[in-house]
Amino acid sequence: xxxxxxxxxxxxxxxxxxxxxxxxxxxxxxxxxxxxxxxxxxxxxxxxxxxxxxxxxxxxxxxxxxxxxxxxxxxxxxxxxxxxxxxxxxxxxxxxxxxxxxxxxxxxxxxxxxxxxxxxxxxxxxxxxxx
Numbered sequence: 001x002x003x004x005x006x007x008x009x010x011x012x013x014x015x016x017x018x019x020x021x022x023x024x025x026x027x028x029x030x031x032x033x034x035x036x037x038x039x040x041x042x043x044x045x046x047x048x049x050x051x052x053x054x055x056x057x058x059x060x061x062x063x064x065x066x067x068x069x070x071x072x073x074x075x076x077x078x079x080x081x082x083x084x085x086x087x088x089x090x091x092x093x094x095x096x097x098x099x100x101x102x103x104x105x106x107x108x109x110x111x112x113x114x115x116x117x118x119x120x121x122x123x124x125x126x127x128x129x130x131x
Contacts, residue, residue, distance in 0.1 A: 022087035024112035031069030073098030
């Protein structure tokens with residue numbers, strides 16, 4: 001009987017300990033990638049709290065290029081860093097920005113959009129041109 005109780009306890013802890021999958025929706029590119037002659041730079045570190053609970057930061061000095069667009073906004077691909085979001089799995093992520101606010105992430109491998117519950121102001125400057 002003790003073995004059954006221990007086995008059930010271990011299984012219950014295993015289920016509780018599993019991370020949930022991140023929310024994501026399939027999307028199609030609505031705008032092609034722009035030439036890489038314009039580089040945007042994060043002008044301050046911005047903490048990001050995805051719904052999965054795994055906090056990330058966009059660090060000051062992170063550089064981005066335009067990687068296209070989806071209905072939710074412009075896709076910015078980091079070029080001097082790798083950005084990921086994590087749930088049950090880790091996903092490479094590009095930023096999706098609309099009107100200067102981070103609204104979610106484009107997952108290039110899955111061709112999906114993962115929204116943030118609340119958008120975040122994202123201060124960007126054009127490289128070499130302070131705003």
